[in-house]
Amino acid sequence: MRDADFRTAYDALLEEMPDPPSFEQLRTQTLQPRRREVPGWRVAVLAAVAVLLGFGGLALLAGGDPDTGNSIEGVEGALAEAVADVGGLCNESSTTADFDGDGLDDAVAVGFTGCGTQADPSDPTMVVAWASGSTYSWALDECGVVQPDGSTRSTGICDVFAAPDLNADGGSELAVKVQQAAGSTALLQFYALTPDEPSQSPIQLAPAGPAVVLMYGSSPTNESNIRCTTNSQGQPVFLVTVAEFQNQQWSVFEGTWYYDGRLIDFRSQRTYSVSKDAPDVSELITDATFCGATVAGGQRHAELRDHGMSLTYPVEWHLADVSLTPNLASPTEVFSLGSFPLEPGGPNCAQIPSQALHDMTATDVFVTVQERGSDLDTSGFDPRPDEFGPTPGSADNVFNDCLDPDELADIDAIHWLWFTDQDRYFHVLAAIGASASPEDTAAVWSVLDQMDIQPGS
């Protein structure tokens, strides 16, 4: 498949491009009464939260204009089946968004299992139905009523809703609101949900922050919203705005979360008042922009306990959740990372993740680390360098017998490095695409530099 094939397809589509609508037509449409279509899931979520919080109508516009959300009946049905599989959920809250960035809606529910079987339901649980049809569930211990000592009692209220793409990985984040005892204060937790992650579990992006007022209202006396914007330093922030009309003026609360490349952490809050004669308060909360465009350097952290190693890598990269060299007995694969989705196996050479190298495009990078047993010959392993980088002498010819030359066309260089650290012995294969960005290329070496290797037993 060539880039030109896409141009050919778009040329064909554009041959039939219609004339743009005239401005007069559009202006006329703005004068017509329009019925706002509210997706069913949003109605359900809003109603549930409204009942739980004791407020009137709600206007949770997660992501805000211009984002719009619609659910898929199929994925909602899959979610219902998955919830039934865990025995049903009490205090269930659900939402729908494209969490994995594949263009299709996924569905999430949280609640408590054990309904009807215990005096107090327990075991807070999160269930996810992916658009692909697969479903997963986990314990979500953070869910529940937060006690004064910081512990969580799992009998409270936990609501989920879709947040915009805060960490710019292409998918929506999941925000979970943990109710702080009775009243209208709550904690927000953020999770990245992706089916690519090891064990499929959600990645918590934010620690429990301080309790804040967090109520969603849309009524003559309440307006609230969540949005991404930038602060005065130009940093992207996640902003919750709550405006309440009282004493002839709007009382506005703003709580700010900031993505620092590692965590979404609560940073500040402020309250102020707006005169009732000021422009509609909704102006305060509808000028939504998205964080993703300006977030830089997002990182994820992975603990590879089975291998006594941890690593930090760019948030948009893919960490293989299975060995890409399933037929390799020794050495053993510790991890594989790529800027593209990774598939195991391949037709040639057990020691080479040839399927991944086959899938790699010119703009991609890939790195895999294998550990050699110390009972084998360990000569030729240099001490771990202070900084990893391109190594003179590492050559593609190591793989010439394993890969078709055509498959190497997109790859600028394959580096094959050996090193020892903590009395352990490792091979590194780092492949750099011919058009890989300098950032991705540098990140390959940075990942290796930041590997935390535990001593060998």
Add this chain to the structure above:
Amino acid sequence: MDSDAKAYQELRFELTRFATALVGPSEAEDVVADVVVRVLERPGGLAGLKDPRPYLIRAIINEARSRFRRRKRVDARPLPVREEVESPDADYRDQLVEGVSSLPPRQRAATFLVYWEGHTSVSAAELMGCRPATVRRYLHLAHRKLEEMIDERR
């Protein structure tokens, strides 16, 4: 001409072209109209946007995503079929059109901006509101999906 009309006039062909690439010729006009009307209804209108171009590009992507989901839910609509198949080349082109038309909107947006409009992944990312690596990921996924579709037809 008021400021809203002037702002729209400058962008209308680009927006319609982009919408055509994302949702096809039959829906492009509706998509542009829906998006622009929503903005005109906001306080400040089109002229009130700090930078209308990326805002409207993202709004069109989001509207396309909504329609893509609805289409998935209802059923796959028949894709545009060219009436005359004159040669193997024309047949291959139809397969490409069909394949591209089935891609999710953000993959279509990325491939259109990079391959047709000539953006780099950096400038396409600025328009789409994501990171350059995310654009490259969309390109990779689009390549793979289109290749699989064409292979299936062979």
